[in-house]
Amino acid sequence: MGILDKVVKIEKRIEKLAARKEAPATPIEIRRAILDDIEDQVRPAGRSRKVFPYDRLTIEVLAGRGKATARRSPARAELEAVLNPEDGLVDAIRERLQEAGCDRVGRLEVSVKVIGKARPDWKPGALFQVTYERSEAANAPAAPKTPHAASPRQAQLVVLEGDATKKAYLLSGERTNIGRLAEVADKHRRVVRRNQVVFLDADNETNQTVSRAQAHIRFAPPAEFRLYDDHSSYGTRILREGRMIDLPSGSPRGVKLQPGDEIYFGRARVLFQVKYNRACGRLRDPDSRFPIPDS
DSSP: OOHHHHHHHHHHHHHHHHTOSSSOOOHHHHHHHHHHHHHTTOEEEETTEEEOOOSEEEEEEEOOOHHHHHTTSOOHHHHHHHTOGGGTHHHHHHHHHHHTTBSOOOOOEEEEEEESSOOTTSOTTOSEEEEEEOOHHHHSOOOOOOTTOSOSEEEEEEEEESOBSSSEEEOOSSEEEEEESSEEEOTTSOEEEEOSEEEOOOSSTTGGGSOTTOEEEEEETTTEEEEEEOSOSSOEEEEETTEEEEOOTTOSSOEEOOTTOEEEETTEEEEEEEEEOGGGOOOOOTTSOOOOOOO
């Protein structure tokens, strides 16, 4: 598909969203349209490779304000919740780009602005606009890689109580979602979240206390892991040195994890392990049983 064809495809998609008078576009539909727009910026790079040539995205979305606009656009609070870069949007963008064939997706800086009035340069009837930029850092030549350029330590979750798809999970991404079921869908059966640490939807008391969107862990360089509760039904807690720490539901601050923490997702329990990356040492196969390493 040529660039002109892609532009026409995007315009038709936006027009379709904007033209719905009886059934206004939902925040999830706008989010999906934005992801489609971003995917259409993927470019071929030779030898069947594809790249996303931008690292800075500014997303402006029209919120409902006044009678005319409110018929077409969701309320500001709904949009801010669905399009929050700190709550899965950046991960969704990375996942969409990887599905589109980008084998390497670098650093992404994403900002979202919910506005009450479309800008003059917008296409008539548009509900959003994405501005794509490439920073000076992205244009600079890549620094040579060294054997120890990676994180100085690695971490994993070992399942102690509850039925999960694995015995242990390496925390390899910037964000790791924890919950019951691999995919979480809304009432219209549309996937709105994917979990990397997956507890089975089993008919037992322990697993049923794990919410479908229970919690997530974020990695902050150089070596910090923070745990966040995602408005779970039975709560998320940390047992540390004999003291129980309750995570505030939905708090944007989270709690910094420490080696040896036991984390309760409802009644399910996992162990947070860390191993320092000395001489490029790595954790063993997460599916195998192994002793707790010295911290």
